Amino acid sequence: MTDSKFRRPAVVLFITSGPLKGQKIPFADRTVAVIGRGLDATVKLPDDEAYSSVSRHHALLDIQPPRVFIRDLGSLNGTHVGDRTIGQRTGLAPAGEAQDASPEYELKDGERFLLGQAAFGVRVIDPEAANRPRPTPDWICAHCDRSTAQGARRDHPQDYLCRDCKADPNAPLRVLTKGVRAGEPELASLRGLKVIRPLGTGSTGAAYLAQHKASGRLLALKLLFPEMAVNDWARESFLREVANTRNLDHPNVVRLYDSGSHKGVFFYTMEYCDGGSLEDLRLKRGGRLKTAEALPLILGALDGLEYIHQAPIGQVKLADGGIGEGRGLVHRDLKPANIFLHGSGEKAVAKIADVGVGKAFDMAGLSGQTRTGTVAGSPVVSPRQQVINFKYAKPDVDVWAMAASLYILLTGTYPRDFDNNRDPWLVVLETNPAPIRQRNPNIPSGLADVIDRALIDNPQILFKTAAVLKQALLAAI
DSSP states (O other), X not given: OOGGGOSSOEEEEEEOSSTTTTOEXXXXXXXXXXXXXXXXXXXXXXXXXXXXXXXXXXXXXXXXTTEEEEEEOSOSSOEEXXXXXXXXXXXXXXXXXXXXXXOOEEEOTTOEEEETTEEEEEEEEOTTGGGSOOOOTTEEOTTTOOEESOOTTOSOTTSOOOHHHXXXXXXXXXXXXXXXXXXXXXXXXXXXXEEEEEEEEOSSEEEEEEEETTTOOEEEEEEEOOOSOXXXXXXXXXXXXXXXTTTOOOTTBOOEEEEEEETTEXXXXXXXXXXXXXXXXXXXXXXXXXXXXXXXXHHHHHHHHHHHHHSEEEEEEOXXXXXXXEEOOOOSOOSGGGEEEESOGGGOEEEEOOSSHHHHHHHTTOSOOOTTXXXXXXXXXXXXXXXXXXXXXXXXXXXXXXXXXXXXXXXXSOSSOOOTTSOHHHHHHHOOOOOHHHHOTTSOHHHHHHHHHHTOOSSSOSOOSHHHHHHHHHHHO
């Protein structure tokens, strides 16, 4: 295998000891991989003496070509990188301390790591590295105009925001405002918009309530701040994937209008939902909802989910690497915080948000998020299949997450028991959800039975489609 086979960044894993010595495993796309002796491991090592020191689910690779991070899953013997040990059961946090006790470690090209006695090597392939300019004091921030040499992973000096300006949630908005006033063509979709007030900020961006001056229509303007190199492939990949979601048109799906990028800031506009999220509603109700309120909202969201899984999609990446017509999207991050409400009371309509956008930002390698963040969704609402088969996750992972969201709304707790002594991703891989009536005995038994069956994910997810889950819930009530 030579670097010439890769036209864009890739990561190759080499096994350098034991019966599988010499095996090469290439990763050219954004994905995650579980390494261990378990039958469901992405990189499965033989269950023999040579690899006896390797746990069933030993470590997790978070692959963001050309970057790769490793995380120990609380293994007995730990994961060794150079002269340091990460993870290992004896090093996990005691009860009451931070849950995320095993941080990610970024592996460099040529670096080796050990899982017990199993040795691996890493080859990082970056065809664009030779053409990437080195940072100099002459790199200018697009907002504050200060010279800086902190743009170590920037491909285009003109598409750069310094760290201080990224920390100021309003600085990227001012960059876009300046560009709109200057008549920049990539910002044509933002002309005629008036920003009213902030809606919130997060680890990778900010959101604002805006109004279209001519029509008076309210919408949400979301800004995303890349943490990775903004090369042409990453930019085009993100914008192509986001464009695929513009055609989604369903009353239970938040509508996306326009998207683009300017000077290191990515943006998109979407339908504004004035009722907040289901998570906001749950907290407003004191921690959980009554069945009569939660169930109709989830049933509506399931209609939206069925549509998302079946809708015709424009330009998608095909199995052969080409681009062609596709059908259906997998959300991968469904949870109460990503289901919004339009209206209130009995007229409230549940709408699924962030369809494709977060995934596109992450798959293009722009988020810089590692497994602790939002790579494959959140562990508290993720089925096993989403961890062990992230790249090829099927619609049933969303169906499971919708059932988990209903569980959370009705109980105020997560389906699985997470504690500070186990890695949260290992909890997903090796434990089963608790029966819902253990959390809330007042839930009707028929409804509880459907929810419990919908949360089965070992060895497979029972409910494959949103429509099937909806019918089961309706039959139960």
